[in-house]
Amino acid sequence: MTGRTIKSHDPDLDQTILDMSSACHRLAIAEERVALAHRAENSHQLLPGAVAQAAAIRDTIAARAHRLNLKPFGLRLIIEEHERLRQKMGRRPNMEQLERAVEAAAAQLARLAQADAAHQYDAELVARRSQHMAGASVKAIEYLRACA
Numbered sequence: 001m002t003g004r005t006i007k008s009h010d011p012d013l014d015q016t017i018l019d020m021s022s023a024c025h026r027l028a029i030a031e032e033r034v035a036l037a038h039r040a041e042n043s044h045q046l047l048p049g050a051v052a053q054a055a056a057i058r059d060t061i062a063a064r065a066h067r068l069n070l071k072p073f074g075l076r077l078i079i080e081e082h083e084r085l086r087q088k089m090g091r092r093p094n095m096e097q098l099e100r101a102v103e104a105a106a107a108q109l110a111r112l113a114q115a116d117a118a119h120q121y122d123a124e125l126v127a128r129r130s131q132h133m134a135g136a137s138v139k140a141i142e143y144l145r146a147c148a
Contacts, residue, residue: 006082009095012068016075017082020064023057024079030054081105 007014030053037046058072065075081101085093093101 003094006095016064017079021079023060024076027057030057
């Protein structure tokens with residue numbers, strides 16, 4: 001790659017980035033709306049609409065990703081990195097810059113996934129230990145009451 005544009009490498013990807021960048025932005029807002037609806041007092045009224053809106057946007061992105069033979073999150077990652085680079089550089093990135101940015105983001109996500117898996121294991125271990133201690137403490141109380 002010699003600094004060629006995304007359009008010269010893959011015109012479909014270039015058009016998809018242009019078309020779906022607003023959809024990704026709307027999806028981020030819709031996902032935030034879902035999170036806020038979960039915390040709201042009248043969540044039973046707000047949640048279904050927020051979830052439906054986010055699902056509709058996800059379906060749109062998934063259909064476009066399928067046309068490129070990508071997973072929807074992969075397309076979102078490409079678009080998010082493209083937007084980040086565009087804002088940082090003040091112009092659209094070339095294919096080489098986009099590829100490096102997506103590789104770096106993927107590596108960061110892999111590290112986060114590994115850390116999350118370790119935290120999940122630790123949390124499960126603590127939960128099992130707590131359940132065991134709770135059961136043992138109930139038996140201890142029963143024993144003390146029987147002795148009294």
